[in-house]
Amino acid sequence: MKILTLGNELLRMKAEPVSTIDDRISGVAGEMIAALKDGKGVGLAGPQVGFMKRLFVVQVEGQEPRVFVNPSIIETSQETAKYEEGCLSVPGIWADVVRPRTVKVQAWNEKGRPFTLEAGGVLARVILHEYDHLEGILFTDRLPEQKRNRLLAKMERAAAKRRA
Secondary structure, eight states: OOOOOTTOGGGGSOOBOOSOOSHHHHHHHHHHHHHHHHTTOSEEEGGGGTOOBSEEEEOOTTSOOEEEEEEEEEEEOSOEEEEEEEETTEEEEEEEEEEESEEEEEEEOTTSOEEEEEEEHHHHHHHHHHHHHHTTOOGGGGSOHHHHHHHHHHHHHHHHHHHO
16 A cells, blocks of 8 residues: 555545445555555555545554444543654654643444543543644644644655655
C-alpha cells in the first residue's frame, strides 16, 4: 500500500462508514498493518492509503495490532498532555501536540465484533490522531498557526530540494 502524503486531497476528506465488515475489510486491515510496520509507524487510517472508509489500525510498542472499524469517540478526559507527534503522511515533521490524556472509544474489530476500549498514554494519543484522519484533520492542524506555517514551509523547502 502506498501511504499518501501532505498535499493529497484525500487526506482532507471525511471518510465514509464501513457498511459491511467482511473479508474485504479484513484484507484491507491486514494490508494496512503491514504498511504500518513497513513505515515504522504506530497508527494508520484508511484515508492515508486512499481507502475512504472509517477504518484505522494501531500498534503501540509491546501490544498486538488493533483494528478499529467505524470508531466513535464517546469520552475524553478534560486533563490534557503535550507530546511530540509525527505522521506517516507528513514525513519528517514532528511537533508537540496537546490532546486529552485518556479516551474511551467504541468500534468493531476486523471480525465484526463490537468493543469498547478505555485508553491512556501513547495508545490514547494514537487513537485520537488516527480518528482525526477519518475526519480529514492532520496533526499539523492542531498546532498554533505560526508554528504550523513554519513547519509546513520547512517541509515545502525540503520537497523543493528533492525535486531540484
